[in-house]
Amino acid sequence: MGGVVASEDNLPCLNFWMLQDEEKADLLSLVLKPENIEYTSAVIVLDFDQPWEMMNSLNRWMTLLSKPVLETIKQLPISKQDQIKKRIAMHINNYERFTNGE
Numbered sequence: 001m002g003g004v005v006a007s008e009d010n011l012p013c014l015n016f017w018m019l020q021d022e023e024k025a026d027l028l029s030l031v032l033k034p035e036n037i038e039y040t041s042a043v044i045v046l047d048f049d050q051p052w053e054m055m056n057s058l059n060r061w062m063t064l065l066s067k068p069v070l071e072t073i074k075q076l077p078i079s080k081q082d083q084i085k086k087r088i089a090m091h092i093n094n095y096e097r098f099t100n101g102e
Helices: 022-031 034-039 051-073 078-099
Strands: none
Touching: 022 051, 034 051, 034 078
């Protein structure tokens, strides 16, 4: 059932950034903001044209993504960093339980 939004304050905000060129990975630091990092997701979509290169490609993109994300997280207070780490660990544990059929 749909509802009526009475105010613009209730509208969800979604920004979508697509990065196809590894040389432009520095642009990530321009869009990642400490105040939004806990609500930020990244999706890495791999090219299936050369399946034997998928792990190499995944590792490259993970390395490119990890630097600006970690730099952004470091700008937060330690207590907030710890809170984010606990939430990530909780999600990983839940995923492992789900995939193991518990």
